[in-house]
Amino acid sequence: MGTRRSSSSLVLAGVFLVLAVAANAQLSESFYARTCPGGVAAVRNVVVNAVRNDRRFAAGLLRLHFHDCWVRGCDGSVLLNSNSRGTAEKDAGPNLSLQGFGIIDQAKAALERTCPGVFSCADILALAARDAVSFIGGPNWKVPLGRRDGTVSRASEANAQLPQTSMSFSQLASNFASKGLSESDLILLSGAHTIGLTHCNAITPRLYNFPGSRDGADPSLNKTFVSEKRRVCPNTRAAANNFVNLDSSRGGQTFDTNYYQNVLNHKATFRSDDALISVSRGRNLVRAIASGSQSRFFSEFGSSMEKMGRIGVLTGRNGQIRRICSRTN
Ligand code: HEM
Numbered sequence: 472m473g474t475r476r477s478s479s480s481l482v483l484a485g486v487f488l489v490l491a492v493a494a495n496a497q498l499s500e501s502f503y504a505r506t507c508p509g510g511v512a513a514v515r516n517v518v519v520n521a522v523r524n525d526r527r528f529a530a531g532l533l534r535l536h537f538h539d540c541w542v543r544g545c546d547g548s549v550l551l552n553s554n555s556r557g558t559a560e561k562d563a564g565p566n567l568s569l570q571g572f573g574i575i576d577q578a579k580a581a582l583e584r585t586c587p588g589v590f591s592c593a594d595i596l597a598l599a600a601r602d603a604v605s606f607i608g609g610p611n612w613k614v615p616l617g618r619r620d621g622t623v624s625r626a627s628e629a630n631a632q633l634p635q636t637s638m639s640f641s642q643l644a645s646n647f648a649s650k651g652l653s654e655s656d657l658i659l660l661s662g663a664h665t666i667g668l669t670h671c672n673a674i675t676p677r678l679y680n681f682p683g684s685r686d687g688a689d690p691s692l693n694k695t696f697v698s699e700k701r702r703v704c705p706n707t708r709a710a711a712n713n714f715v716n717l718d719s720s721r722g723g724q725t726f727d728t729n730y731y732q733n734v735l736n737h738k739a740t741f742r743s744d745d746a747l748i749s750v751s752r753g754r755n756l757v758r759a760i761a762s763g764s765q766s767r768f769f770s771e772f773g774s775s776m777e778k779m780g781r782i783g784v785l786t787g788r789n790g791q792i793r794r795i796c797s798r799t800n
């Protein structure tokens with residue numbers, strides 16, 4: 472009896488293992504090879520044209536993919552339009568400056584002409600982030616495909632689940648762990664802040680009226696950095712929507728390891744960036760990336776992106792293939 476039970480649970484465990492592997496294997500780079508052979512190239516075309524016109528879209532698309540994956544998995548839910556109650560992911564607090572929606576819509580329109588009802592919005596977004604970042608000279612990574620689109624988008628979930636700039640290392644690490652990502656993934660993916668912009672109001676709390684500070688600034692910041700940022704972000708309501716580069720080196724839109732130098736030099740934008748070196752494990756990895764080769768960083772960043780792109784994906788018969796990315800069918 473005992474042996475029979477344990478052998479049947481062994482078989483069951485085996486079945487679960489096969490299922491788990493199969494679920495993972497459902498994403499594949501050649502997913503559309505037969506159903507939409509030119510699709511991957513068509514997405515790249517649209518993205519490259521947009522980013523050639525304005526490099527800032529690379530940051531926009533990368534952040535959009537991140538926000539998508541964090542809420543209900545990489546299911547295109549961030550692309551869904553707001554509803555009359557204003558309770559979609561787009562309406563959540565951390566949505567500030569989300570951009571790139573138009574590029575996704577344009578790619579989708581092109582694909583609906585050549586292979587209608589086949590190519591998911593979630594896959595378009597995953598490809599667009601990769602194509603945009605590699606086009607500006609950043610890392611390249613594999614994008615296995617076969618994600619399907621979700622039908623639900625909730626601001627409350629985005630507010631509750633996206634990481635916040637005020638988080639400590641352990642809060643960030645557990646936020647990433649809740650998505651199946653490691654501390655190394657946290658540190659590598661934070662390197663995305665080597666490109667892009669922030670609104671002043673995400674940084675002014677560190678420049679003025681910082682609790683317990685004599686001159687108003689967060690004492691952990693470099694003083695030169697503080698005066699530079701105060702110039703771009705005066706303490707006025709009108710300036711709240713000014714933009715600042717997250718990493719102002721080399722024009723602010725160059726993907727490199729300079730973000731990690733900024734963190735070590737106390738010139739990083741957010742407290743969540745500084746938090747990476749607040750524990751020795753984090754500090755060691757930040758130092759290793761800052762002093763290591765760019766190609767090594769690129770390949771590790773790429774691996775973490777591929778991992779991020781697998782968070783909570785809908786495959787098989789789950790979800791749908793939206794015809795318009797901003798609306799469910
Ligand atoms: C670790 C926790 C993180 C926090 C707290 C955080 C927070 C933020 C905030 C507040 C902004 C500025 C928004 C604005 O004011 O407009 C921003 C921008 C950005 N974030 Fe993060 N982020 C985090 C991780 C990530 C990750 C994992 C990625 C991608 C892999 C990413 C990519 C970006 C990019 C590219 C921008 C610039 C967007 C643009 O210029 O349009 N961030 N982030």
Ligand SMILES: *[C@@H]1O[C@H](CO)[C@@H](O)[C@H](O)[C@H]1NC(C)=O
Nearest residue numbers: 557561562563566567568569
């Ligand atoms: C972000 O949320 C605000 C406030 O709800 C909203 O007015 C804005 O349109 C949203 N941004 C995007 C890109 O949807």
Ligand SMILES: *[C@@H]1O[C@H](CO)[C@@H](O)[C@H](O)[C@H]1NC(C)=O
Nearest residue numbers: 692693694695696736737738
């Ligand atoms: C702050 O940055 C400036 C300019 O880059 C540098 O000269 C200075 O040494 C830094 N201050 C500290 C305390 O590291």
